Amino acid sequence: MDFLNAIILILNYIFVPALTYGSQLALGAIFVTLIYGILRFANFATGDMMAFGTMITILITWYFQSIGISLGVLPTALIAIPFAIIFMIVYMLFIDKFVFRYYRVSKSPPVQLAMVSIGVMFVTQAVVRIIIGPSDRRFFDGEKFIIKAGEFKEMTGLNEGLAIKSSQVLTVFITLVLVSILFWFLNKTKTGKSMRAYSDNEDLALLSGIDPKRVVMITWIIAGILATIGGALYGLDKSFKPFTYFNNMLPIFAAAIVGGIGNPFGAFLGGYVIAFSEIFITYAYKKFFMYILPKSMEPETLVQLLSTDYKFAVSFSILVIVLLYRPNGIFKGKVL
Amino acid sequence: MRKNLNIILAYAIMMGLIILVGIFQSWNVALSIFNMCLISAVMTMGANVQWGYAGLINFGLMGYAALGGLAAVLISVDPVQEAWSAGGFNILMCLWLIIAIVFLIRFILKNFEKTKIRTYVIAGIIIAGIVIIRITSESGIEAIEAVNPATTGFLGGLGLPIVFSWIVGAFFAAGLAFIVGKVALGLRADYLAIATLLISEIVIAIIKHEDWLARGVKNVIGLDRPVPYEVNLQETEWFINLVAKFNSGKLELIFNIADKQAALNQLVIEGSSVFVKLCYSGLFLIVVIALLIVTQKALYSPWGRMMRAIRDNEEAANAMGKNVVKQHLLIFILGSAIVGIAGAMLVTQDGLFTPGSYRPMRYTFLIWVMVIVGGSGNNFGAILGGFAVWFLWIEAAPISLFLINLFTVNLPETHELKVHLTESVPYFRYLMMGMGLLLIMRYRPKGILPEKIEIK
Numbered sequence: 001m002d003f004l005n006a007i008i009l010i011l012n013y014i015f016v017p018a019l020t021y022g023s024q025l026a027l028g029a030i031f032v033t034l035i036y037g038i039l040r041f042a043n044f045a046t047g048d049m050m051a052f053g054t055m056i057t058i059l060i061t062w063y064f065q066s067i068g069i070s071l072g073v074l075p076t077a078l079i080a081i082p083f084a085i086i087f088m089i090v091y092m093l094f095i096d097k098f099v100f101r102y103y104r105v106s107k108s109p110p111v112q113l114a115m116v117s118i119g120v121m122f123v124t125q126a127v128v129r130i131i132i133g134p135s136d137r138r139f140f141d142g143e144k145f146i147i148k149a150g151e152f153k154e155m156t157g158l159n160e161g162l163a164i165k166s167s168q169v170l171t172v173f174i175t176l177v178l179v180s181i182l183f184w185f186l187n188k189t190k191t192g193k194s195m196r197a198y199s200d201n202e203d204l205a206l207l208s209g210i211d212p213k214r215v216v217m218i219t220w221i222i223a224g225i226l227a228t229i230g231g232a233l234y235g236l237d238k239s240f241k242p243f244t245y246f247n248n249m250l251p252i253f254a255a256a257i258v259g260g261i262g263n264p265f266g267a268f269l270g271g272y273v274i275a276f277s278e279i280f281i282t283y284a285y286k287k288f289f290m291y292i293l294p295k296s297m298e299p300e301t302l303v304q305l306l307s308t309d310y311k312f313a314v315s316f317s318i319l320v321i322v323l324l325y326r327p328n329g330i331f332k333g334k335v336l
Numbered sequence: 337m338r339k340n341l342n343i344i345l346a347y348a349i350m351m352g353l354i355i356l357v358g359i360f361q362s363w364n365v366a367l368s369i370f371n372m373c374l375i376s377a378v379m380t381m382g383a384n385v386q387w388g389y390a391g392l393i394n395f396g397l398m399g400y401a402a403l404g405g406l407a408a409v410l411i412s413v414d415p416v417q418e419a420w421s422a423g424g425f426n427i428l429m430c431l432w433l434i435i436a437i438v439f440l441i442r443f444i445l446k447n448f449e450k451t452k453i454r455t456y457v458i459a460g461i462i463i464a465g466i467v468i469i470r471i472t473s474e475s476g477i478e479a480i481e482a483v484n485p486a487t488t489g490f491l492g493g494l495g496l497p498i499v500f501s502w503i504v505g506a507f508f509a510a511g512l513a514f515i516v517g518k519v520a521l522g523l524r525a526d527y528l529a530i531a532t533l534l535i536s537e538i539v540i541a542i543i544k545h546e547d548w549l550a551r552g553v554k555n556v557i558g559l560d561r562p563v564p565y566e567v568n569l570q571e572t573e574w575f576i577n578l579v580a581k582f583n584s585g586k587l588e589l590i591f592n593i594a595d596k597q598a599a600l601n602q603l604v605i606e607g608s609s610v611f612v613k614l615c616y617s618g619l620f621l622i623v624v625i626a627l628l629i630v631t632q633k634a635l636y637s638p639w640g641r642m643m644r645a646i647r648d649n650e651e652a653a654n655a656m657g658k659n660v661v662k663q664h665l666l667i668f669i670l671g672s673a674i675v676g677i678a679g680a681m682l683v684t685q686d687g688l689f690t691p692g693s694y695r696p697m698r699y700t701f702l703i704w705v706m707v708i709v710g711g712s713g714n715n716f717g718a719i720l721g722g723f724a725v726w727f728l729w730i731e732a733a734p735i736s737l738f739l740i741n742l743f744t745v746n747l748p749e750t751h752e753l754k755v756h757l758t759e760s761v762p763y764f765r766y767l768m769m770g771m772g773l774l775l776i777m778r779y780r781p782k783g784i785l786p787e788k789i790e791i792k
Binding site for chain 2: 041042044099102109110111112114115116118119120121122123124125126127129130133134246250253254257301305307309310312313316317319320323324325327
């Protein structure tokens with residue numbers, strides 16, 4: 001019985017939150033990796049682009065709520081997301097046309113493109129804050145929990161409760177569906193294959209008749225979809241605050257590089273690696289050991305490797321170690 | 337003279353703008369903008385040494401600036417005797433432990449061949465070291481943080497004049513840059529950018545959460561000043577006489593003695609804060625000019641030529657027998673040290689150290705905008721960028737307020753759009769920075785004052 005309690009404890013405080021957080025990071029990381037693989041620059045505007053997509057989702061959600069449309073137990077934001085994606089794609093293509101295209105055509109070095117993306121970051125950040133303000137916004141409605149901790153305890157008769165929020169299940173489910181579609185698209189369809197070819201060797205791809213404009217456009221479209229959904233899911237699960245989104249850029253970068261930048265599957269796994277290690281290393285295991293060890297051996301301290309203040313620092317340290325020993329990432333950064 | 341005309345013109349316009357602020361807003365505001373411009377100029381010089389001279393991209397400026405600020409605290413605050421007796425020994429022991437671990441790892445790296453076993457042993461030593469340090473330091477840290485937590489709760493500093501911290505801050509930053517450089521400089525440009533950014537975040541996390549070091553997010557306030565305090569100035573004889581002399585024309589117009597005295601008092605209060613700011617400006621100007629001379633000399637020296645050669649074609653420079661790795665490390669350390677000086681200067685001016693305020697937006701990306709806008713590779717350009725961008729950063733709010741009023745002049749005061757826009761005025765500065773950066777990068781990619789290399 002104690003053993004079961006210990007497992008539920010780990011599930012409740014480590015596994016479920018890490019899986020959710022990891023999924024959110026994974027979507028962002030695939031976004032970074034796609035841009036890096038095909039457009040060949042590190043996009044520092046990642047976090048703010050996600051904030052932009054989320055902002056539009058929130059505005060549309062508010063509109064739907066005001067005219068009385070809702071999904072019942074599910075959050076209204078789910079019907080707002082498709083509309084937000086359309087706006088987001090328009091925004092992405094607009095930025096590409098007026099900002100990035102010039103440097104791509106003139107074959108600027110990647111560093112210059114990264115600098116330009118910092119300009120885009122400033123502008124996007126300003127637009128988001130001017131339109132919706134810098135404060136915390138919650139836009140989750142519908143049924144909050146699937147299983148409540150108390151109900152779970154009653155049902156199973158265990159000491160430890162397991163709470164699962166519906167936003168967590170939604171996040172993991174939508175991420176898995178989206179990522180499977182994306183991999184199917186990249187590996188099986190002709191357009192996806194042309195994207196991979198373009199990422200692998202630009203000149204060769206051009207020679208074999210692949211239209212670079214089309215590839216770039218489709219990349220921005222996919223990026224827009226990923227950014228909006230990733231951002232909206234994060235906002236649904238936690239809350240929307242522009243500053244947090246900007247900060248999330250850092251673990252997202254860490255996930256993309258740990259997974260091998262340019263490799264979407266690596267980025268997907270990298271998100272989970274970062275999320276799990278952050279939570280595993282900063283969790284206090286005292287209660288866990290109290291369940292599995294006999295009374296005489298119970299620990300007195302919190303049994304915590306690092307305090308939770310260092311959550312971000314953990315993922316960055318992992319990144320530094322990976323960069324040192326395997327600069328191509330754990331899953332070998334091959335192109336797409 | 338003629339070829340430097342654009343430099344002189346640009347600086348004249350900049351000074352003119354600041355003087356305009358002085359006339360129309362107040363000299364106090366103008367001088368505080370000027371001081372911050374000088375500090376920003378030091379930071380941009382540091383970034384320019386790395387990016388403009390050597391093409392190294394360092395997005396970790398924030399971390400070095402924070403270390404400079406930490407130096408200001410550790411140098412100027414009086415030592416907290418109680419805390420030292422409570423846990424000082426413990427902390428010193430941990431420091432020795434860290435040094436021992438570093439030397440042990442160095443020893444293993446030097447004397448054993450690279451194998452998987454060696455890697456695992458080193459990883460094991462590091463993990464074991466962290467666990468041991470955590471266990472041994474815990475009681476000491478708790479004891480230190482328990483000493484009068486509302487005002488101290490940390491070890492304190494050395495109690496020296498704060499100006500020394502400018503040098504110590506440079507050394508702190510240089511030390512961090514040495515470690516970061518050893519670890520990350522081999523990476524490709526955009527990886528290096530990300531790695532330095534993340535490492536600086538780690539540094540900030542440590543400063544924020546190690547309360548025994550510098551009180552963490554509880555902040556250290558009331559640091560000593562290298563210049564007189566306003567309150568003391570207002571009571572000194574010579575300063576009052578000076579103010580009276582300066583404003584004699586204005587004071588003579590007032591005949592009533594009581595009114596005259598009141599007016600003089602008002603002038604003295606205003607004058608004292610202007611005087612203090614002027615003192616800071618003088619100190620900062622010395623640093624800026626000294627650094628400018630040194631960096632200009634370096635730029636035109638054989639060493640500067642070599643750095644440009646390495647920047648423009650690394651392989652060719654390597655083939656010519658230049659040690660690219662070593663030179664990169666050197667210039668990374670030098671640039672970071674300059675940023676460290678700026679960090680210490682900033683804390684000196686503010687008189688307080690707030691780790692929570694170090695954010696990449698303000699201390700990394702804004703500085704980069706300054707370098708790019710001003711002109712990388714050109715010290716005068718970098719300094720001008722620091723001035724122009726900081727000026728815009730401060731004056732963006734009034735400018736955008738003016739523009740909003742201009743465009744919404746037909747709308748009633750209570751119109752929703754107008755109210756909303758007026759409320760979000762502070763964020764227009766981001767918009768201006770972003771647009772400025774994008775426009776400069778597109779239409780004048782070398783900055784306002786582009787790099788100009790003359791062979792003398």
